[in-house]
Amino acid sequence: xxxxRLLTLYLDPAxxxxxxxxxxxxxxxxxxxxxxxxxxxxxxxxxLANRLAAPGRPxxxxxxxxEPTHERALTCxxxxxxAFWHIEAQAARWLWPVAQAPFRPGDVPAEPAxxxxxxxxxxLWPDPPRIRDEGYLLVPLQGRLTQQRSFQSMSPVAMLExxxxxxxxxxxxxxxxxxxYSAEERAALDALVSRAPRLxxxxxxxxxxxPGCHAVATENSALAFEGYMLEKPALLFxxxxxxxxxxxxxxxGLDAAFAPRPSPEFARYLFWFLREQAINAGSGDxxxxxxxxxxxxxxxx
Numbered sequence: 001x002x003x004x005r006l007l008t009l010y011l012d013p014a015x016x017x018x019x020x021x022x023x024x025x026x027x028x029x030x031x032x033x034x035x036x037x038x039x040x041x042x043x044x045x046x047x048l049a050n051r052l053a054a055p056g057r058p059x060x061x062x063x064x065x066x067e068p069t070h071e072r073a074l075t076c077x078x079x080x081x082x083a084f085w086h087i088e089a090q091a092a093r094w095l096w097p098v099a100q101a102p103f104r105p106g107d108v109p110a111e112p113a114x115x116x117x118x119x120x121x122x123x124l125w126p127d128p129p130r131i132r133d134e135g136y137l138l139v140p141l142q143g144r145l146t147q148q149r150s151f152q153s154m155s156p157v158a159m160l161e162x163x164x165x166x167x168x169x170x171x172x173x174x175x176x177x178x179x180x181y182s183a184e185e186r187a188a189l190d191a192l193v194s195r196a197p198r199l200x201x202x203x204x205x206x207x208x209x210x211p212g213c214h215a216v217a218t219e220n221s222a223l224a225f226e227g228y229m230l231e232k233p234a235l236l237f238x239x240x241x242x243x244x245x246x247x248x249x250x251x252x253g254l255d256a257a258f259a260p261r262p263s264p265e266f267a268r269y270l271f272w273f274l275r276e277q278a279i280n281a282g283s284g285d286x287x288x289x290x291x292x293x294x295x296x297x298x299x300x301x
Contacts, residue, residue, distance in 0.1 A: 006059030033287035094239025113271035
């Protein structure tokens with residue numbers, strides 16, 4: 001069973017439909033790479049029934065943003081922006097190899113990095129935003145606001161309380177547009193806003209607030225990574241794969257995370273993190289890099 005040259009993709013309905021219509025660049029190139037090695041490829045919905053049955057099926061499996069279910073399975077996920085992707089052995093980004101790898105700015109050429117970021121920024125913001133510093137901290141919230149999860153240094157509500165205690169800057173917090181918050185969570189936020197005039201809360205508008213902030217403070221929201229492209233520093237309260245140039249409470253502790261630090265090498269970091277550590281679905285070497293990752297994870301391909 002383990003040596004069967006068969007790959008099954010388990011995809012959410014929207015992604016599966018795009019693949020079948022030939023409209024998904026990354027999965028299309030992945031299928032071409034694997035079939036080019038003589039493998040068969042099939043794609044199925046990522047239903048609970050399929051996940052439970054997957055370990056008993058022949059061949060290998062690739063999930064999309066879901067935890068692999070057996071030793072012959074991997075997972076993949078878009079790397080925040082553009083056409084960049086990762087294929088990994090586990091879903092937790094803060095445990096990926098890139099999170100453990102050292103970033104050495106001196107090893108990254110400055111001019112190619114500058115050009116790379118300029119091109120990427122133009123694709124993401126065809127109408128360039130006016131980048132300025134209006135003094136506030138942008139605080140994108142995620143889910144489970146009153147709970148401290150295993151990868152977090154504290155709960156999101158405690159994070160807000162810490163930011164209020166340790167800074168004198170205005171805080172502009174934003175709820176996640178796809179999260180459903182409980183009455184308990186909303187009550188905790190409302191109580192905090194009522195006693196902290198520097199804290200405001202909104203249910204939308206975080207991307208629009210990014211160009212004007214002083215920095216992004218968050219557990220590990222992708223908005224902090226997007227902020228790197230606008231040269232906005234990040235303060236992280238949870239594990240993340242993009243922690244290297246951020247101030248990080250779980251990595252360094254509270255005092256060190258809040259201490260002044262030099263401006264990061266944003267362009268060099270983005271070049272390293274995206275061009276050198278991720279798979280670019282639009283590049284000429286995409287299929288070769290996909291096969292290299294699969295082989296490094298033990299697949300006989």
